[in-house]
Amino acid sequence: MKSISSLQAKTLMGQAIVATLIVAAGTAWNAWPAAADDGLKPDLSLNAFMRKKLDASSQILEGLTTEDAELIKQGAKTLIELSKVEKWNILSDPEYRESSLDFRSNAKKLIEAAEKDNFDNAALQWFATTKNCIECHQHVRRERAASKKK
Numbered sequence: 001m002k003s004i005s006s007l008q009a010k011t012l013m014g015q016a017i018v019a020t021l022i023v024a025a026g027t028a029w030n031a032w033p034a035a036a037d038d039g040l041k042p043d044l045s046l047n048a049f050m051r052k053k054l055d056a057s058s059q060i061l062e063g064l065t066t067e068d069a070e071l072i073k074q075g076a077k078t079l080i081e082l083s084k085v086e087k088w089n090i091l092s093d094p095e096y097r098e099s100s101l102d103f104r105s106n107a108k109k110l111i112e113a114a115e116k117d118n119f120d121n122a123a124l125q126w127f128a129t130t131k132n133c134i135e136c137h138q139h140v141r142r143e144r145a146a147s148k149k150k
């Protein structure tokens, strides 16, 4: 086996970071419905809808790790489609809307990179997209906490 180039090493490291981010986003999020066991049952169909993002994300991660552009494109397209569904718009404040647009635009750049078989760029665009996952979730949690205090 030939020795690993620094670019490959960087890509591998990036992939490990993304995998960690996704797991972290998912775990942090899972804590939420568990806490809502006070009669305010979470909307299960909404959860199922939102969780589709995880399936699409693992498809993208698989595509990035195996350099399968088709998988990356499929996953990113699913993410974009989900973000256009009415259900997605839980909040209507400017930050949430901007966050959704940013997310969609990064997912589009991810598709463009995959179309060019540029996997290094695709990995970068995926970092940007997962950053949007985490930031939007933080925003939603902050808004929830703020509305509870009122």
Ligand code: HEC
Binding pocket: 022, 025, 026, 029, 030, 033, 042, 046, 047, 048, 050, 051, 053, 054, 057, 079, 090, 091, 096, 099, 100, 103, 129, 130, 132, 133, 134, 136, 137, 140
């Ligand atoms: C623009 C905002 C936004 C972005 C970007 C976003 N999400 Fe979400 N996500 C939400 C909201 C809002 C909910 C659920 C709200 C609720 O529980 O009422 C949610 C819920 C979830 C859930 C939990 C479903 C459950 O079981 O309760 C998962 C998992 C999730 N998102 C994953 C992701 C992943 C992965 C990404 C990125 C690929 C992502 N999200 C990007 C807004 C966003």
